[in-house]
Amino acid sequence: MRIIDNIKGLFKSKTVRNGMLFSAFSFLNSGFSFLLLLILASFITPSEYGYLSLYATVLMVIGYFIALSSEGYMDVAFFKDRKNGITNTFSSVFLLALSILLFLLLIVSLRIPGLNSFLEFDNVILYIALFTSFFTVFNNLLLSVCRVKENIKAYGMLSCGSAILNFTLSIILVKYCSLSWQGRVYAQGSCALIFGTIGLFYFFKNNFFTTNVRGNIKPMLLWSIPLIPHLSTNFIRAGCDRYIINSFHSLSDVGIFSFALTLTNIIAMVGAGFNQSNSVDIYKILGDETLTNKEKWDKQKTKIRKFIFLYLLTTVLVVVAVLIFIPILLPKYVDSLPYFCILALYGLFVCFYLVYTNYLFFYNKTRNIMYITVGSALLHLALSLLLTRYSLYITAAIYVLTQGLVVFAIRHLALNSLRTNLLFKQ
Numbered sequence: 001m002r003i004i005d006n007i008k009g010l011f012k013s014k015t016v017r018n019g020m021l022f023s024a025f026s027f028l029n030s031g032f033s034f035l036l037l038l039i040l041a042s043f044i045t046p047s048e049y050g051y052l053s054l055y056a057t058v059l060m061v062i063g064y065f066i067a068l069s070s071e072g073y074m075d076v077a078f079f080k081d082r083k084n085g086i087t088n089t090f091s092s093v094f095l096l097a098l099s100i101l102l103f104l105l106l107i108v109s110l111r112i113p114g115l116n117s118f119l120e121f122d123n124v125i126l127y128i129a130l131f132t133s134f135f136t137v138f139n140n141l142l143l144s145v146c147r148v149k150e151n152i153k154a155y156g157m158l159s160c161g162s163a164i165l166n167f168t169l170s171i172i173l174v175k176y177c178s179l180s181w182q183g184r185v186y187a188q189g190s191c192a193l194i195f196g197t198i199g200l201f202y203f204f205k206n207n208f209f210t211t212n213v214r215g216n217i218k219p220m221l222l223w224s225i226p227l228i229p230h231l232s233t234n235f236i237r238a239g240c241d242r243y244i245i246n247s248f249h250s251l252s253d254v255g256i257f258s259f260a261l262t263l264t265n266i267i268a269m270v271g272a273g274f275n276q277s278n279s280v281d282i283y284k285i286l287g288d289e290t291l292t293n294k295e296k297w298d299k300q301k302t303k304i305r306k307f308i309f310l311y312l313l314t315t316v317l318v319v320v321a322v323l324i325f326i327p328i329l330l331p332k333y334v335d336s337l338p339y340f341c342i343l344a345l346y347g348l349f350v351c352f353y354l355v356y357t358n359y360l361f362f363y364n365k366t367r368n369i370m371y372i373t374v375g376s377a378l379l380h381l382a383l384s385l386l387l388t389r390y391s392l393y394i395t396a397a398i399y400v401l402t403q404g405l406v407v408f409a410i411r412h413l414a415l416n417s418l419r420t421n422l423l424f425k426q
Contacts, residue, residue, distance in 0.1 A: 032163040036170055043175050052181040055121065059129050059188075062104070064231055066133040067097040070224035074144040076362055077220075079283035087208045088216040090141060094203075095213065101134045125185060132189045135196025142199035148280050158195065166191045219364070226370035233377035237402075241384055241395065248389040257392055260339035263322050267347030270314050275354040278307060282358045293422040300418060304355055311351035319344050342396040349403040356407070356414035363417045372409045376402045 070093050077085030108126045146155040166187055173183030203209060245254045285291065285299050319341065327334050360369055380402040387394045
């Protein structure tokens with residue numbers, strides 16, 4: 001009965017209801033992206049698909065540096081300084097991203113010997129990648145504002161609208177205009193331009209721009225720069241593992257293990273969706289000066305217990321659903337299920353990480369996050385190089401082990417930060 005009461009209590013929570021909506025939008029967007037990759041593979045040759053994969057890598061790397069990962073600072077700034085937080089963050093990000101864009105455009109225009117051959121792209125494609133990354137920043141900023149203001153309708157329209165337009169335009173340009181992999185590049189660039197321009201229009205129209213950002217740039221960069229190596233850990237793990245598995249096993253094993261990771265991402269996506277709402281609620285409570293520190297502490301303890309239970313329940317339901325439906329719907333991938341059963345714990349630990357990491361973001365502990373996640377990724381890489389040759393079950397266990405260490409360290413730091421700022425602070 002207590003479990004049933006807990007489940008009922010979850011769905012009465014505004015945070016959980018909003019989290020369900022954010023999760024739904026996340027599934028829609030991820031579903032469109034996943035389906036698009038499958039469809040495009042049938043329209044272009046393997047070598048062309050390789051170019052598209054290389055382009056995605058270039059776009060990912062530029063995305064890390066175009067604004068130095070500073071757009072995420074919007075969430076923290078809003079709950080610390082409301083409208084001024086939006087103004088200072090947008091202005092700082094805009095000026096920073098514009099400066100880096102101009103610098104990178106200069107680098108590309110200089111035609112440095114070997115750059116184009118190394119990247120496998122001509123300057124036109126590189127220019128598109130730079131502008132795509134630039135305008136994506138302002139779409140992300142607008143989505144952040146919609147999220148922190150809990151404007152779910154606007155968030156859904158913008159995020160799903162972008163995914164649907166990207167999907168449709170990619171199919172038209174690749175298949176019906178015979179533009180091959182470049183069609184996908186043009187579609188991404190066009191969507192980034194459209195929705196990035198909408199973001200810029202919103203911020204300038206609502207007077208969220210100022211040139212007086214000297215006092216905001218430094219704390220924002222101290223918050224954001226450590227996130228660049230932190231964000232790269234996903235590539236270090238999943239990207240490198242594919243090559244390691246291919247070296248010691250086979251390309252088929254790469255596909256089976258990658259599919260198991262894809263199934264695991266269902267759990268992680270649910271966690272990420274709920275985190276969109278939960279992070280907002282956390283920042284709102286911690287930034288509420290009408291609450292006592294004791295009240296804030298009690299609310300956070302309740303929230304932590306609630307979401308740990310929610311993610312445990314989610315993981316169990318996803319595992320059961322996958323074990324039932326994959327053999328029926330995708331029997332070719334049934335060999336991935338034993339790996340998935342192990343990796344499901346990894347997905348659960350990713351969700352637990354999301355429970356605690358918001359506190360470190362709020363208290364500007366991003367450098368600590370970087371040390372933990374990068375250290376874990378390097379440990380993962382070393383263990384994978386040493387042990388993957390023996391069994392892919394060991395590789396799956398490495399994911400669980402290293403993410404478990406991350407959760408242990410992040411939880412310890414997060415609770416210490418909460419105690420320091422809420423219980424011990426005079």
